[in-house]
Amino acid sequence: MYPRSISILIYPPHSFSLSFYSSSLPSRIIMISSNPNEHVATGVQVNSTDHFYSNNPHELPIHHQPKSEVAWSTGLCDCFDDVPNCCMTCWCPCVTFGRIAEIVDRGSTSCAVSGAIYALIAVVTGCACCFSCCYRSKMRQQYKLPENPCGDCLVHCCCESCALCQEYRELKNRGVDMTIGWQGNAERQNGGVGFPPVVAGGMSRS
Known part of the structure; x- marks a missing residue:
């Protein structure tokens, strides 16, 4: 003992x-x-x-940030692990991005605001991936995730929908309810409902 x-x-x-x-x-x-x-x-x-x-x-x-990098809980191309989110991201990626941005920004920006900015950039320039890749980098720093299969900017430029789906699943697998936003998750926690443990590196999928 x-x-x-x-x-x-x-x-x-x-x-x-x-x-x-x-x-x-x-x-x-x-x-x-x-x-x-x-x-x-x-x-x-x-x-x-x-x-x-x-x-x-x-x-x-x-x-708490681990001392070494922890593998993503799902792969970049595992979009069908969450079919509803896959469909939503395919038809309305601004919603998926808005939900991700609200959690990564810890509630400082809302899903609606982030999603609207994403949609505006996509309509005006057609390069919303240049905006969303910044959030992938920020999320990786928060959770010590590796930069794979390639750089954040390249991942979003080549596979925008797949990248958003992977980031969405990662937060979801870490116990965040993506449908209720940052404030809703904070209130849920305060009401005594705990989050599942962080997904360990050994549980990742290749």
């Missing part, structure tokens, strides 16, 4: 801890602020490597 601990941290720094031996219970940390106007992040560590749940209703679970 390994030592586990329950620690109560009082901020400004005063602390005491109770240590005990357990082979199954995770470490729990409680932080208490002596300043009633100061917000202190609290929560329970649910996985030692994947993510941490916050009780802030405006935040989604924080996924």
Whole structure:
């Protein structure tokens, strides 16, 4: 058995801890602020490597970035793994992109705004892929995903629909409900409904 601990941290720094031996219970940390106007992040560590749940209703679970790259959970051409999204992306890619952008931007832009910008660029220039590839890069940085099968810009220029479908599936497989947006997922989490674990690299498909 390994030592586990329950620690109560009082901020400004005063602390005491109770240590005990357990082979199954995770470490729990409680932080208490002596300043009633100061917000202190609290929560329970649910996985030692994947993510941490916050009780802030405006935040989604924080996924700790792995030290090394993690493979995509599905391949670029696995569009039929999610047939409804495949059809939606084929006929109305601005909706798929808008939903992706809202999650990747952590709610700072809405699905409607991002989708409208995408559609406007597509109609005026025909090169919406130059806009959407930036979000693929941003998403890869957030989740430590590899740049494959080639560069982000090239993937979107050559296979725009496939790239959007893959990014959509990746977020969905990481526990995000793509149909309710960032705020809806935050409220769902705050209501006690947890997200599934991050898809491990070993579960990826070639």
